[in-house]
Amino acid sequence: MHFNRRYFFLGSLALGTGCMRPRSEISAHRVTIAKAFDYSVDLESIVRRILIDHQVSIAGKRVLLKPNLVEFSPDAPINTNPIFVSAVASAFHALGAASVRIAEGPGHRRMTLDMAEAAGYFNAVSRFENCFTDLNLDEVTRLKLHNPKSTLTELYLPNTLLAADLLVSLPKMKTHHWAGATLSMKNLFGVVPGSIYGWPKNVLHWAGIHESIADLHALFPRQFSLVDGIEGMEGNGPILGNRKAAGIIIGGSHPPSVDATCCHIMRIDPEKLRYLKLVKSDDRPYGESVRQIGETVSSVQTSFRLLPQLEHLRLNS
Numbered sequence: 001m002h003f004n005r006r007y008f009f010l011g012s013l014a015l016g017t018g019c020m021r022p023r024s025e026i027s028a029h030r031v032t033i034a035k036a037f038d039y040s041v042d043l044e045s046i047v048r049r050i051l052i053d054h055q056v057s058i059a060g061k062r063v064l065l066k067p068n069l070v071e072f073s074p075d076a077p078i079n080t081n082p083i084f085v086s087a088v089a090s091a092f093h094a095l096g097a098a099s100v101r102i103a104e105g106p107g108h109r110r111m112t113l114d115m116a117e118a119a120g121y122f123n124a125v126s127r128f129e130n131c132f133t134d135l136n137l138d139e140v141t142r143l144k145l146h147n148p149k150s151t152l153t154e155l156y157l158p159n160t161l162l163a164a165d166l167l168v169s170l171p172k173m174k175t176h177h178w179a180g181a182t183l184s185m186k187n188l189f190g191v192v193p194g195s196i197y198g199w200p201k202n203v204l205h206w207a208g209i210h211e212s213i214a215d216l217h218a219l220f221p222r223q224f225s226l227v228d229g230i231e232g233m234e235g236n237g238p239i240l241g242n243r244k245a246a247g248i249i250i251g252g253s254h255p256p257s258v259d260a261t262c263c264h265i266m267r268i269d270p271e272k273l274r275y276l277k278l279v280k281s282d283d284r285p286y287g288e289s290v291r292q293i294g295e296t297v298s299s300v301q302t303s304f305r306l307l308p309q310l311e312h313l314r315l316n317s
Helices: 005-019 043-053 082-094 112-118 186-191 202-207 209-219 255-266 274-278 308-313
Strands: 029-035 062-067 099-104 132-134 140-144 154-158 166-170 172-176 180-182 223-234 242-252 290-294
Touching (some): 029 043, 043 242, 062 082, 062 186, 082 166, 082 223, 154 209, 180 186, 242 255, 255 290
Parallel strands (some): 062 099, 062 166, 166 223
Antiparallel strands (some): 029 242, 140 154, 172 180
8 A cells, every 4th residue: 555745744643633632532541439427328339329420340349448447535536437448348248359358456555456446447347356356476487578668668568468469548637647538548558567567657667758659559450448527536646636527438449530630629739749649540630630529629628626736738729
């Protein structure tokens, strides 16, 4: 077939135009914002609808729920609420999961089951002890980190975690006195076993908090995040802050986008959080790379108080 110069020019132009897609046409990560005014509403139905909307593959899968369990406290909004965790477990069971386990490796305390009881997990979650794994004490496997952001080159991780088909991060929406905000990505610090890395897990801090968050995120491509924003914590989080009622649940399969959405709601600038910058895959701001489902950010936005030294993270517009 003969091509003249005109055809060559037009073909090259078409090829170049196809490769240079407008920013608006680049795929966006879907994140759901759902209202839930308190823990007495039908949380299971809300969570089930989020999972269906995101077409999460659940039937026949081994699901691991990772709440944020930090300190002994039945009242302060430190830990992921056990009623919320129970509702999430029921939703996954209803959608056909082969198994649903709850697992956590607290970084502050060694008596995990005592802490879970104090936080209300035994009362809220049916047969809690039978479906719970203490990740601090689990058998482990060594994983090499490829292209790490931190100074770590490998991590020993619990076998119960590695055997799961889907890791579901269930953080509490809180500010953090070092990281700025602790959400679904920071929640993964709890999968690193204290039996190896100690209490608290200072090895991750020495290797770089933000960089370690990015490394843990990269290890688990099959994730889903459901953030307990019904009651959050502001100020001196993640332990000593004050209750902040936000009345929402945030969900999605791309943890950076979920966390960026939470930040926008909390009036924290996600572009200023180092760990969110480390995991960016393109140069778009998070406001352009996320497609909201359900409620809009503006309809639920509520400013979370920050410590004075973190006010530079404030979202200004």
